[in-house]
Amino acid sequence: MDLFDNLVLGFQICLTWSNLGYCLLGVVIGTLIGVLPGVGPVMTIALLLPVTFGLAPSSALIMLAGIYYGAQYGGSTSAILLNLPGETSSVVTCLDGHQLARRGRAGAALGVAALGSFFGGCAATLLIVLFAPALAAVGLKFGPAEYFSLMVLGLVAAVVLAHGSLLKAVAMTVLGLLLGLVGMDVNSSFVRFGFGLPELSDGLGFVVVATGLFGFAEIVANLTARESRSVATSDVHHLWPTRADWRASTAPVLRGTALGSLLGILPGGGAAMASFAAYTLEKRLSRHPERFGHGAIEGVAGPETANNAAAQTSFIPLLTLGLPSNPVMALMVGAMMIHGITPGPQVATQNPDLFWGTIVSMWIGNLMLVVLNLPLIGLWVRLLRVPYRLLYPAILLFGAIGVYSLNNSVTDLLLAAGFGALGYLLIRLECEPAPLLLGLVLGPLMEENLRRALLLSRGDATVFLTKPISLALLLLAVALLVLVISPAIRRTRDVAFQE
């Protein structure tokens, strides 16, 4: 039994004291930054990348993965208790979770959120175990044409699922692709857009851009809006949901798991999109939609389950095809590259310890989270009392050290400061930064595969249409675009987003 052997290997990797420690460290850091608004997993992982240099690759990935899904748990705590989303994926949890808290039922809301997250996380991890090896096997058959088409599909999906204007999301993606081309061209050793700076010949560092766009720009945006954080914490007790809560939450948790798992796999989806979709779905299906927004437990159970499920399944395209589906996964690519592992379908066969160790660690991490989080809620709440004016200089300082320590490069720091200013400008112009970051990672890969595909076909561009897998992927991309542009669908989609 192959699967069984693989799982045993995974457990052997995870159940060492050091890896259990890194997993615990990851989920605790994740919960911490999840609770704190204004510090996200992208920024934290970017910051910790250089620190993981000295670790074994599997330990590094186990810890970084823990940060991502740990943040999904933490985000719900501040959403429910303070009406303040710790992460964007918990925005909808505020709607009903905080209403429940105001009615003295904070404990039930927190309990349902944690247990739902646990269920969603475990079920999604099982999906990875079942489907990832098969998908990786398919991925091994991919040639350059198939990879190019897959990336086109990925970028289209990312654009379709992004918030805000479609056109702007497309433009941000193209801008990201262009920024990704800065540096040495691998085929001709020709330095592009280097402007004579030797630091640029290696390309723009992903961490540099991510820290600037997500970390520094976010701080400026938060400072522009005046701080208004009222810590109105009611006492939290009775964390275990009542029998009625169980009955009301079971179906939403199951639906949230399915929806979240699906949206997590899609590029550009990820946790935030999943929670929005799950909330909309629950409200649609409810026999009493008017209760939503006034403390409906389903409105907490569905989205919180979905965002955790999505956080897990978004690892599937990364581990099987080497394609990042969101900025956090793009950072994981960076983490693997630091250790000399090229992400792609060969990871499952060439680095089985890393592959299965990471997957099994997700289950263990989820278990740690549900055991740790509920008793520690009081501690997280106290942490929220730290005012932002003391917090942001610290975030800024850690970000700056993270960027510098990656290459000991002063130029990188100045570039990050520049991208921070650019990021703030883009936020002001209502342009989402996430598609740019995806483009940045995929830019060189796309060009590489486009060139190779056309070289093999001697310049015949129809190669993308004559290979069946490539054609199917491109047709899927076109179908997605048509769906979004068609007016009827767009109207329902707008309605969905408004709710």
Place this chain on the structure above:
Amino acid sequence: MPRNGTRFDCKNLQAGALFAGAGAGFAAVASGYPLGTAARMGPGWFPLVLGLLLVALGALVALAGGAGAERPASDQPAASPRDEAASAIGWRPLLHVTLSVTAFALLIEPAGLVAASVALVLLSASGGWEFRWTEATALAGSLAALVVGLFAYALHIPINVWPV
């Protein structure tokens, strides 16, 4: 978030101009690189095509952004307080945050981690809403001690602590 038409159009116009300008810049530089043929692409081919595409997208954003593909403003998740309160550009925080990172960059090699950290914390803290010298100095001192202990001594990251 203000939903009056003028502000929206203005933002689209600026965003469009930004994209078109960036695209034109990339395309102009790329057109100076060897282009090659489709079968054997040179380093200039892909960036030139993408740059021109970005110019076209920028024009579309500027022109059609108001109607067409624009979704209602309310679909933005009310993720952070900035969505409600941001109406003026925060020049002050922008300046302070950018300057503080720049100062850190310029100080880290000649003056070391301690001086660079203190400069970053003081410069960034003074860009916030409530700034108190005593509090900021205490924060700068304790954060500097923390990062020196954590990064230089615990994690052994090669970094100058004191001026060289």
